[in-house]
Amino acid sequence: MDWRLYLVFSLKTFICTVHGQDKSQMPPKMISVFNNEYFFPRDSILVDSSFKCQAENGQIQYVWKKDGVVVENTQFIPVDNSTGILRFVKIQTEHYGTYQCFASNTYGTSLSTPFNLKESMLGSFPIGEPEEVRCKQFKHCKIQCRDKPTCVPDSECRVEWKIGEGTKSDVEITKRVGVDGNGDLHFLWTDTDLTGLQYKCGMWMEQLKTLMIGSQTSLKIDYSASVEFIEPTIVFKEDGKALIGGKGVLRCMFSGYPVPDIEWMSLGKNTTIKNTTGKYIISDFGRVLTIINAKPDNEGVYSCTGNGTTNSLSRRVFLNVTSAPILPGDNQMRDLVIPVGKDAIFRCEAESLPNEMPPTVPIWNKNGVDLVIAGGKYILAENSQVLTVTDVQKSDTGVYQCLSENSEGVLLKEAILKVIDPITVRKRPLDNYKIAPGDILNLAVVADTDPSLTLQYKWMFNDHQGNESEIKSNEYWKLSWPINKQLTIDVSNVTDPTILVSLAGYYIVKIYHNYDEKVINITVETDVFPTADIVSVSPNTNTTNTAQQTNSNAAICIVVAAIFSLFY
Missing domain, CATH: 2.60.40.10 (Immunoglobulins)
Known part of the structure; x- marks a missing residue:
């Protein structure tokens, strides 16, 4: 393929992330x-x-x-x-x-x-008469926290159990005594020394520094014959839910005599769970597993096992890891800098986590105001997940918002569009030149662009054999300094036709910055036929080297150049 055609096909419109802008x-x-x-x-x-x-x-x-x-x-x-x-x-x-x-x-x-x-608020317990709970010695016994008052937010509230008169004596939480996720008090095995004691449920609200007391209960333990042991029985279990990055809490409580030890396992990973900094916390005498900084791969089934004297009992609990809609991948709602006249494309391919309800179709705003899609300025595609701002102008500069939601929350993702002046070439060389001994050929470019950006210039040379190299100043090529806006081909002191032939070819100047570019192609020919081997011009030195090309090949090059001049 002709190298110029290849260059045309390979060039892409510059759509870049914001970088280096004022x-x-x-x-x-x-x-x-x-x-x-x-x-x-x-x-x-x-x-x-x-x-x-x-x-x-x-x-x-x-x-x-x-x-x-x-x-x-x-x-x-x-x-x-x-x-x-x-x-x-x-x-x-x-x-x-x-x-x-x-x-x-x-x-x-x-x-x-x-x-x-x-x-935030804390209600009160209703006024009611004390109740009595009867349980059998050595067996499990539960006292319910009845008619708990409204307390929000949940993170600021906790149940505290009091014993006896007043509110100063707390029920001590031990391996034998625990409180479940509903606030109910459990004696995982009982003894007759608990008979006649009075228990009250209290709701503490941390933000208000207030405690409400109610649900007064007396406990009576019926005598039972002595037992050697009682195997584990599950008396409470609770699944958990966590937002990505948050905490997920799983609960299991086993009764038994003596109280069984509890082990946790992740069934999905088939691994035993231990206290691990930044990952897992096992607390409340093994009854609570907290997953720290939850990730999607933490979702799944976990098992808790109560290990008794001779037998063990396992139960399953599930952790659901969820989130508001997410934008997967890197090419989503990226900040863009686009020259006037191009199109800007924003992608908002919102997804929910697996097994969650899909998110709503995205709603698009500009600067916090709903976009009016009718009229062709804005085009939505792929179920409104892709927004194209066509033929951008300076007035299209702004902040574009994509909004989507699911049952867990709202996604608001923004991307900046900065529209800049395009590169405009004010002066450029002709398409074709011929050089002869004694010539000085100046190829100068004058261009401008958005004032917030600085243009750069890069010159390339392709000889007739298809060899491409970046042009550097040497004996015959002079680049203006420091901006490289002009290339001078100086053969004023050249009499050797092979040097002129080596300088004939295709010159390209690329004018560019991070967000746009222009390419100018120039053909330089010569009618001089060499009488000796062709001398190639090294782009990196000030010396010349004898090429491995014969006179007949050089003549073919001149013919090829003439043919190209007919088409370009």
Whole structure:
């Protein structure tokens, strides 16, 4: 194939990630990360209740919105639009809702992931009469925490059991005594010394520093003949659920006399689980397994085994690892710098984790505003997962958002589009030249591009044998310094025709930066026929070397050059 045709086919439109741009001339890029939910009590004076929104690139102005309406600066909710700080001093009912930060500069608007502000609360136990629970000596006994009050968020709440009068005496949690995931109290084997004791269930709310007491129960243990041992029985087990990067908790509780030891195993990996820093925590006398920093491959079936005196009993529990939609791979919602007139393509191929409900079809925004797809400027393809911005202009610069959700949360992914001036060639050499002894040929290029970028120039030479090399200054080639905008072919002192033949060929200058390029092709010919071997010009030295080409081959080269001149 002709090398020029090959060059045309092989060139690709430059679509590159943002790199080396002046950040002051870029749209904002949000760097703040917020949780999905925050909980604050109503009508309380708050501390540690500030949210700082922060974005990169230039001078930023911030706006906070609640349920889509701008949050105004008030006594109870001070807002600083220059620093992006939103603070809650005292929350009223009307302050609960969905909040989102908008960071804007001259070039666009970036959005934070929205979060929900909810009320933290602790209810109370209903007033009721004490109840009695009767159990048999050496057997398992459970006392239920009845009518537990509402307590949110769950992460701030825990059940505490009290014994006797008042609230100062806690039930000691031991290998024999435990509390399950529902808050119920278990004696994994009992003795008559527990008869007549009074137990009360308490709900502690850490954020409010408040304890509510209720569900008073007395315990009566019926006498039983002495036993040597009782084999394990499962009295509680609980599956777990974890977001990616979060914690997953699995629970198993076995009764028996004596209380059995508990071992954990990952059935998917067929490995016994031990306490492992940053990975597994086994606590509560083996009754609780916590998976740290959960990953998709942590999902699966686990077994807990209670080892008795002569027998063992195993049960299975399942850990579900889940997340909001994710964007797999590297080619998703990438920041782009595109010259005017090209197309910009964003991909948002959102997926849910295996065995989860698929995410919703993506919704596309620009600078936080829904895109109007009709009209051909924006084209959606592949079930709305691919957005093409056609024939981009400077006005298309901005921040593009892709939104998708599933049962576990919302994906908000942003990508910057920076539209730049294309490379424009203002002056260029002719397509064809002929050189003769005594000539000085100047091949000069004048081009410009977006002011935020610097052009580079690279000169290449292809001889008639198809050998390609980068041009460096030497005895016959002079490149302007330092920008290489001009190549001078100097044969002013050349009388040997073989040197002229070696300088004849195809010259290419590539004008480029990280995001665009232009290529100019120039043919240089000579009518001189050599009388000796052809001398090739080394691109890296100031000397000449005798080539291994005969006079007849040189003549063929001249004929080939003449043929090329007929077509180009």
